Amino acid sequence: MRLTGAEIAIQCLVEEGVPYVFGYPGGAVLHIYDALFNQDKLRHILVRHEQAALHAADAYARATGKPGVALVTSGPGVTNAITGIATAYMDSIPMVIISGQVPTPAIGLDTFQEVDTVGITRPCVKHNFLVKNVDDLASTMKKAFYVATSGRPGPVLVDIPKDISQHITEYSYPKTVSMRSYNPVIKGHSGQIKKAVQMLMEAKRPMIYVGGGAILGDATQLVTKLVRDLGYPCTNTLMGLGAYPATDPQFVGMLGMHGTYEANLAMQHCDVLLAVGARFDDRVIGNPQHFFVEGRRIIHIDIDPSSISKRVRVDVPIVGNIADVLNEMVKLVEESPVAVDQLALKQWWQQINTWRERQCLKYANSTEVIKPQYVIEKLYEVTQGDAIITSDVGQHQMWAAQYYKFDKPRRWLNSGGLGTMGFGLPAAMGAQLAFPDMTVACVTGEASIQMCIQELSTCKQYHLPVKVVNLNNRYLGMVRQWQEILHGNRYSESYMDALPDFVKLAESYGHVGMRIENPADVEGALKEAFALKDRVVFLDFLTDQTENVFPMVKAGAGLTEMLLGAEDL
Amino acid sequence: MRHILSLLLENESGALSRVAGLFSARGYNIEALSVAPTEDPTLSRMTIVTSGSDDVIEQITKQLNKLIDVVKVFDLNEGRYIERELMLVKVRAEGADREEIKRTADIFRGRVIDVTDRTYTIELTGPRDKLDAFLEAIDNSLILETVRTGASGIGRGEWILKV
Numbered sequence: 001m002r003l004t005g006a007e008i009a010i011q012c013l014v015e016e017g018v019p020y021v022f023g024y025p026g027g028a029v030l031h032i033y034d035a036l037f038n039q040d041k042l043r044h045i046l047v048r049h050e051q052a053a054l055h056a057a058d059a060y061a062r063a064t065g066k067p068g069v070a071l072v073t074s075g076p077g078v079t080n081a082i083t084g085i086a087t088a089y090m091d092s093i094p095m096v097i098i099s100g101q102v103p104t105p106a107i108g109l110d111t112f113q114e115v116d117t118v119g120i121t122r123p124c125v126k127h128n129f130l131v132k133n134v135d136d137l138a139s140t141m142k143k144a145f146y147v148a149t150s151g152r153p154g155p156v157l158v159d160i161p162k163d164i165s166q167h168i169t170e171y172s173y174p175k176t177v178s179m180r181s182y183n184p185v186i187k188g189h190s191g192q193i194k195k196a197v198q199m200l201m202e203a204k205r206p207m208i209y210v211g212g213g214a215i216l217g218d219a220t221q222l223v224t225k226l227v228r229d230l231g232y233p234c235t236n237t238l239m240g241l242g243a244y245p246a247t248d249p250q251f252v253g254m255l256g257m258h259g260t261y262e263a264n265l266a267m268q269h270c271d272v273l274l275a276v277g278a279r280f281d282d283r284v285i286g287n288p289q290h291f292f293v294e295g296r297r298i299i300h301i302d303i304d305p306s307s308i309s310k311r312v313r314v315d316v317p318i319v320g321n322i323a324d325v326l327n328e329m330v331k332l333v334e335e336s337p338v339a340v341d342q343l344a345l346k347q348w349w350q351q352i353n354t355w356r357e358r359q360c361l362k363y364a365n366s367t368e369v370i371k372p373q374y375v376i377e378k379l380y381e382v383t384q385g386d387a388i389i390t391s392d393v394g395q396h397q398m399w400a401a402q403y404y405k406f407d408k409p410r411r412w413l414n415s416g417g418l419g420t421m422g423f424g425l426p427a428a429m430g431a432q433l434a435f436p437d438m439t440v441a442c443v444t445g446e447a448s449i450q451m452c453i454q455e456l457s458t459c460k461q462y463h464l465p466v467k468v469v470n471l472n473n474r475y476l477g478m479v480r481q482w483q484e485i486l487h488g489n490r491y492s493e494s495y496m497d498a499l500p501d502f503v504k505l506a507e508s509y510g511h512v513g514m515r516i517e518n519p520a521d522v523e524g525a526l527k528e529a530f531a532l533k534d535r536v537v538f539l540d541f542l543t544d545q546t547e548n549v550f551p552m553v554k555a556g557a558g559l560t561e562m563l564l565g566a567e568d569l
Numbered sequence: 570m571r572h573i574l575s576l577l578l579e580n581e582s583g584a585l586s587r588v589a590g591l592f593s594a595r596g597y598n599i600e601a602l603s604v605a606p607t608e609d610p611t612l613s614r615m616t617i618v619t620s621g622s623d624d625v626i627e628q629i630t631k632q633l634n635k636l637i638d639v640v641k642v643f644d645l646n647e648g649r650y651i652e653r654e655l656m657l658v659k660v661r662a663e664g665a666d667r668e669e670i671k672r673t674a675d676i677f678r679g680r681v682i683d684v685t686d687r688t689y690t691i692e693l694t695g696p697r698d699k700l701d702a703f704l705e706a707i708d709n710s711l712i713l714e715t716v717r718t719g720a721s722g723i724g725r726g727e728w729i730l731k732v
Contacts, residue, residue, distance in 0.1 A: 119583075122583075130582075181637060181638055181639060182637050304635070305635075306634075306635055309627065
């Protein structure tokens with residue numbers, strides 16, 4: 001079959017079973033868009049800004065586990081996409097990005113809409129390719145999907161110059177791919193796994209700490225089984241929420257900068273810590289020197305060797321596919337000749353329960369002003385805890401993470417690593433396309449939402465009835481919080497003046513807008529909004545301007561040096 | 570501590586910048602870097618001289634291994650190895666200095682490879698220390714120009730770095 005490069009690019013996506021490509025056309029990709037026009041297997045979603053194409057494709061991947069695909073043009077198309085690519089990279093999301101490039105003879109001549117795409121994306125992709133010969137295109141696409149989805153997943157970019165998309169060659173999609181320079185480790189070392197299980201069984205104060213890797217590796221059922229079989233406490237990171245059910249009594253809440261008192265203390269005071277697909281990052285364990293405890297032993301399962309002993313030295317590293325490793329661990333626990341020390345475990349749980357009694361997430365509700373935490377609690381109730389929740393970045397993100405109890409994986413989509421404001425709305429679109437029958441809500445703030453608000457138009461075009469829950473406190477809330485706590489109440493540039501009328505704005509895009517100012521109206525508004533199944537509803541909640549996220553560990557402080565409320569300030 | 574890392578990587582455009590970019594992005598030191606294709610033209614061999622604590626060196630090798638174009642990474646310091654570097658030095662060689670420089674070059678087994686009435690260009694090969702010692706041995710004010718390749722390293726004995 002002889003095809004043009006453009007047709008090959010599209011055909012490869014079809015072969016990979018890609019249902020949606022999120023993109024925006026432009027000069028360098030006109031041939032590819034022409035090839036899209038002439039087929040009906042692949043659906044293109046036209047966003048309003050390339051950043052949104054990346055976030056939507058990224059969220060599609062987060063929600064489904066399948067790679068997300070985006071298509072952008074050269075130059076500004078690529079530079080607009082960078083934030084989205086970096087977002088996916090930091091959270092290890094499998095994606096393939098196709099970018100147009102100026103024709104090969106024009107590369108390097110400062111041609112119109114030229115940018116060194118391979119160079120500019122290099123630090124924020126797992127890998128990238130510049131296709132210089134149409135004969136290499138199909139095999140490059142195959143490699144791109146293989147690299148993006150295997151090992152530690154990540155975004156892979158394929159840069160296709162315009163002339164290559166026009167050249168014709170014989171097409172066949174390779175069935176297999178082998179790369180001598182890329183062989184991700186799959187199977188964990190069984191000796192290490194045995195050692196880990198032995199250590200776990202002998203623990204007096206065990207703790208299991210589960211990150212996004214468990215979700216990316218589809219290992220959450222095994223996580224749940226292992227935790228339940230052992231009867232040990234479990235915490236999830238921001239990226240790991242839903243890996244272990246939040247409503248389970250063994251769940252001690254999220255850990256980290258805004259984690260629960262009990263989770264953070266248990267992390268610090270345990271004697272054996274099992275880390276599953278988590279990377280001990282700065283927002284999770286705080287200061288590594290403070291986190292270090294003499295005698296505490298750490299087991300770390302991760303698919304990426306470079307995640308191990310990066311910030312924290314571990315005693316038993318296990319590099320491998322998390323599901324395979326946990327499978328082996330579950331079996332070894334069942335067969336273990338040593339039983340868990342139930343007495344010690346009981347005492348440990350008593351200790352944890354005294355920490356729990358602090359009720360660190362308790363907040364003072366009000367009948368005067370809407371508390372943001374209350375909105376999330378009601379959102380949880382109204383959606384019966386069964387929605388896909390996307391979020392932007394800031395206070396609202398933390399409240400959503402703290403108060404929406406995620407029982408299932410792939411229901412909480414947020415930019416944990418890069419912390420990208422603007423992620424929430426396009427992410428909701430990607431999730432809604434992946435699961436048209438599910439309830440999808442974007443928890444956001446009046447600042448974040450404005451970073452990709454143009455996507456309300458995309459929602460209209462493709463009938464994506466997402467619900468926007470805007471916690472509008474007229475501040476860059478998290479910035480204001482840090483300024484209050486760390487910068488002597490000097491609120492430098494953190495007030496969002498001249499906000500739009502979000503109700504009218506939503507209406508102008510053809511959606512339903514609601515403004516809620518009274519706590520008594522919160523539940524009713526949410527019920528009304530979520531009953532409008534086929535409409536986008538923008539809920540603008542005017543919330544308490546002074547509310548802060550607690551607990552809080554200041555940047556650089558120790559994990560247990562928590563501020564639990566205004567009284568600690 | 571100073572380490573010499575040997576890499577085999579795909580001989581593709583951009584592979585070098587991936588390695589160099591990794592070092593700058595993660596704040597690792599590069600003291601020297603040399604690269605050229607091997608007997609197999611699809612592969613390049615790179616030698617990187619870097620320094621850092623054991624933890625840092627461990628991260629560097631892990632991060633290098635993570636690069637898709639990198640086929641193999643080996644820290645030569647894990648075994649016995651040989652290190653060589655080539656240096657070309659142009660020196661002012663006039664009057665009494667002329668004979669003195671020639672003698673010093675001979676002591677260091679350097680060769681004079683280009684001559685003018687007023688200069689010598691000397692070629693010298695050896696481990697870094699030897700090249701440094703040569704530069705210290707001649708009057709600093711006479712040195713006009715130096716070019717060094719950075720170290721190339723190879724393991725001793727039968728051990729080989731192959732795909």
